[in-house]
Structure formats: C-alpha cells, structure tokens
Amino acid sequence: MSDQPITDLSEPRLPSSWSAATGSWLPAVILLLVTIVLWEAAVRIFAISAFIIPAPSEIAKSLVAQWGTLMQATLVTAGEILFGFLVSVVVGIAIALVIVRFDWLGRALYPLVVLFQNVPKVALAPIFILWFGYGLAPKIGLILVIAFFPVTLSMLAGMQSVDRSLLSLMNSVGASPTQILFRIRVPHSLPNLMAGTKIAATLSVIGAIVGEFAGASDGLGYVIQFASTQLDTALVFAALLLVSVLGIAFYYAAEILERIVVPWAPKFSQS
Amino acid sequence: MRIETIRAAGDKPAHIRHDDLISAKGVSVVIARQLILSNIDLSVPKGSFVSLIGPSGCGKSTLLKVLAGLVQPTQGSVSIAGLAPTEAARKRMIGLVFQDANLLPWKNAVDNASLLLGIADKSLSRSDLRARGQEMLELVGLGDSAHKRPNELSGGMRQRVAIARALALDPAVLLMDEPFGALDAITRDSMGQSLLEIWQRTGKTIVLVTHSIDEAIHLSRHVHVLGIKPGRITESLDIALPYPRDLSVTEDPEFVRLVVQLRTMLRSSHQPGGAS
Numbered sequence: 001m002s003d004q005p006i007t008d009l010s011e012p013r014l015p016s017s018w019s020a021a022t023g024s025w026l027p028a029v030i031l032l033l034v035t036i037v038l039w040e041a042a043v044r045i046f047a048i049s050a051f052i053i054p055a056p057s058e059i060a061k062s063l064v065a066q067w068g069t070l071m072q073a074t075l076v077t078a079g080e081i082l083f084g085f086l087v088s089v090v091v092g093i094a095i096a097l098v099i100v101r102f103d104w105l106g107r108a109l110y111p112l113v114v115l116f117q118n119v120p121k122v123a124l125a126p127i128f129i130l131w132f133g134y135g136l137a138p139k140i141g142l143i144l145v146i147a148f149f150p151v152t153l154s155m156l157a158g159m160q161s162v163d164r165s166l167l168s169l170m171n172s173v174g175a176s177p178t179q180i181l182f183r184i185r186v187p188h189s190l191p192n193l194m195a196g197t198k199i200a201a202t203l204s205v206i207g208a209i210v211g212e213f214a215g216a217s218d219g220l221g222y223v224i225q226f227a228s229t230q231l232d233t234a235l236v237f238a239a240l241l242l243v244s245v246l247g248i249a250f251y252y253a254a255e256i257l258e259r260i261v262v263p264w265a266p267k268f269s270q271s
Numbered sequence: 272m273r274i275e276t277i278r279a280a281g282d283k284p285a286h287i288r289h290d291d292l293i294s295a296k297g298v299s300v301v302i303a304r305q306l307i308l309s310n311i312d313l314s315v316p317k318g319s320f321v322s323l324i325g326p327s328g329c330g331k332s333t334l335l336k337v338l339a340g341l342v343q344p345t346q347g348s349v350s351i352a353g354l355a356p357t358e359a360a361r362k363r364m365i366g367l368v369f370q371d372a373n374l375l376p377w378k379n380a381v382d383n384a385s386l387l388l389g390i391a392d393k394s395l396s397r398s399d400l401r402a403r404g405q406e407m408l409e410l411v412g413l414g415d416s417a418h419k420r421p422n423e424l425s426g427g428m429r430q431r432v433a434i435a436r437a438l439a440l441d442p443a444v445l446l447m448d449e450p451f452g453a454l455d456a457i458t459r460d461s462m463g464q465s466l467l468e469i470w471q472r473t474g475k476t477i478v479l480v481t482h483s484i485d486e487a488i489h490l491s492r493h494v495h496v497l498g499i500k501p502g503r504i505t506e507s508l509d510i511a512l513p514y515p516r517d518l519s520v521t522e523d524p525e526f527v528r529l530v531v532q533l534r535t536m537l538r539s540s541h542q543p544g545g546a547s
Contacts, residue, residue, distance in 0.1 A: 168339075169373065174390070175390045184375070
C-alpha cells in the first residue's frame, strides 16, 4: 500500500473510440469468419455427410426452419438457469455467513461442504428425477448442488482475508462480532463473491443442460438429445449454438452486476 | 473536546505521577515461549510527544500494542489515566494509527474518518458522524477530499484519513505504529510536520513508534531507545529543541548533535543483552 498513482482503478476500461473498440474485437471476429469459411469448404470438398458434421450453412438453415421450437426451448432453459442460479447464490451466501458467524457450526459444516463437493454431482441427476419428477424442481436442485460451492468458497475467502490491524481497530472500540461481520467482512468479501458468482453463472448452464438430459420434455438439452436420436446433427449444433449464447449472456449479466455492486474493487486483470 | 473527562488525579493509584498519562511498570511479554519484552518501565507525561525507536525485532510494535490493550502483558501492569488499556480503549481514550491506513475501499474519506466513532458511540446520527468526520478531515488538511474513495487518494492522503479516523474518537492518547513507514521521504517530512501541528492544536498525548532517527528527533520531546534480545528500553533521550519546530530544525547544530548521539545509542542497542 505504498504510494499508488491516484488514477481511479474502479472505472471500467471504456474504449476511447469506436475504432479502438473494433480494433480489440477485430482479430477474434476475423478468426471466427475464417474458421466458418474453412469449415464450410472442408465439408463440401470432402463431402462429409450432414449427420456427422453439418456445414455451417446447414446449421443456419436448421436454425431458421426450427426457429419457433428452438426459441421456446431456449426460454424454458433460460428460466431454469436464472432460477437455479439465484437459488444457488442465495444458498451459497447463507452457508458462508453461517460458517463465519457461528464458529462451532462452521467447524461442523465446512468439512461436510468440502466433502460433498467431491461427489460427482452430474451423477445425482437420475436420483433427482426419481425424487422430484420431470418438472422444474430436479433441474433447480441439480443447478444448486453444482453452483453453490464457488459462491460459498469465494465469499468465505473474502470474509476471512480482512486485515488483522483493521480488526484490531474495530475491537479496540468494542465492535461486536455481528457489527464486524456486516460492516467489514461482508462488504470486504463482495469482490471475491462476485468472482464466485461468475463461475456459478457458467456452472448453472451446465446444471440445466445435464438436468434436461436426465429427463425432460422441453428445453435445449431435451432438443439436443431428441435431435441426436433422429440423426438431425444440424439441429443438435443449432441448439448447441443457442446454449453457448445463453452461457455468454449469463456470464456477462454477472459481470455487469459486478460493476454495479463493487465499483470500487480493482479489476483482477488490472492489478 | 473530551479531555476534561479524564479522571481527576484522586482516582489514580498512588504510584502514578500526577502528570503521567501512561504508565507501564515492569512489563514483560512472552509470546510462543519467547521473551519479546523484558521489564519495561515507561511513563508518558500528559500532552507529551514520545517516540520509541529501535532495530527491527526489538518489540517496539508489541510495546505499543500492550499500551493499546491489544496484547496482554505476561508480567507487569499498564495504566492509562488510571485505567487498564482495554477499559481506556472502550472509553474512546486511545486512537490507533498503523503503517497501513486500512481504509474501507467502499467508503469515502468522510465515512472512513467517522467509522470507529460510529461504532464506539451508537447515539450519534449519520449527520452527526458526517459532521465530525468532515471536521477531522479539515484538521488533517483533507477538507476538500471528503467524497473521494481511498483508491482516489495518494498514500499520504490515505494515512491522513487514518489519523482523522483516530482523532474523531477524541482520544486522550494517539498511539502510532510507524505511520509514515510506507511513504516516500518528501511525503514523510510533510506528514511529520502536519502531525506536529495537529499535536499542538489538539494537545493530544502522542506515542510514536518509528525507525527513523530524523523523524524521532524532529517530532518528539522524549525518545526511548529499545534494544534487542530481549526487547528492553536501553536509553532515553530528552530532545530540548524548542517548539514549534519546522523542517529547518534539521539544520540546527543541536539537531545534528542529537542525531549523532541517538545513532550511537542505537548502535549499542543492537548488541543483545541479558534481562536486567
């Protein structure tokens, strides 16, 4: 904490102009376009059959033809992801708070949480179907067990990394553990928590798709499974494309949330 | 100011001299079977500016923590205006400043300055706290930076906020552990000068832990030299230079003589010695 420059690290790095923005995106876009063109060319030149690797044009055609079905499935999956993600964040935060505030309970709970983390949770999907049926509940349950852990762990790390001299200062004026928790530890943990939340957002997408694979009558995971049994590989790829778009959308939503919640936190990439 | 509320002399145990605000008697500290401090006797007169100087590992920071009530002495006793340090801290008589400013990055300067006061005195409203924080920021020369967050302030400015935060409690004594240790030489000089001005304006008693000979002589009225293995007070030096002092005092022949004297004392304090 020596003399740092007075520049404000909290400001998101905004590109100074349109040309700077396109400049940073341009290489990635060019590579993507080149890949698509080569893919299309390779499929045509080597006459690869459409049910093994469909050409990008076939995927696009399938996307347009099945647009209604795909959009409906996307909406269902997005709903599962959003709901499951929110439940994971709430439960993850609650567990972290309990562990930090109630020492005895924390020491009992923490090893169990870590132990549970080592269970391959994807394998729980059939059991959840058995318990909760084919509706929304097993998907939310699966997302929860997959995504709460990074939230709990990152928030714990943030709450426990408060500087000891700061705690000395607080103790010297008689601050209670609850005051220290909510005035110091919780706000101090927010940058870590937001990092964990971004991981949870990505894991929520995986949880929803796995949940749909295990048993569903709707959603993108169901479309992928159904289309693959029909050897409609182009539709599988179209659904995959939409899953990826969902994943990116949720990740950036979490990132925007981070900038709103912790504008004062230095960005990891900059520090 | 709350200084009047410090106990009248009649409340104090008899062995404390009338004008001593802080008195440590035979303080020893053992941590992890190691003798960190051995038989320390220290008295700090009310309104005085005292520095503790010594090589690293001499336990000067530990001594400050004992005075603050953050470390319990294994032997001996400490009293601050007749109270045990933890009790004195509870009564807002102790202001602490560490090498790291430890500001909350999500709060602006004025809210950081009033943070501890708000916890110590729950009866104060938000606007009372803001007003007090603003008043303290003006005292440390940061009146117009009240709404800046720590990451918009330089290291020296952050440390000024930390001093304002300690002063907001209106403590009888300011305990400072190398508060300017992480600052560059020029910032350090001007911070020292500001601290002297604050001291003279508020009449606080200040105990400063430092490893800078110049800083100790420039600022303080009494300097105690600590030796290592075990940590003990080896020598004490009165700085007779008249106040108010400014940086030109460093060119005074008496200042130069004191620097040489203190340096010699410090050199001999590096020799390990047995517990007395």
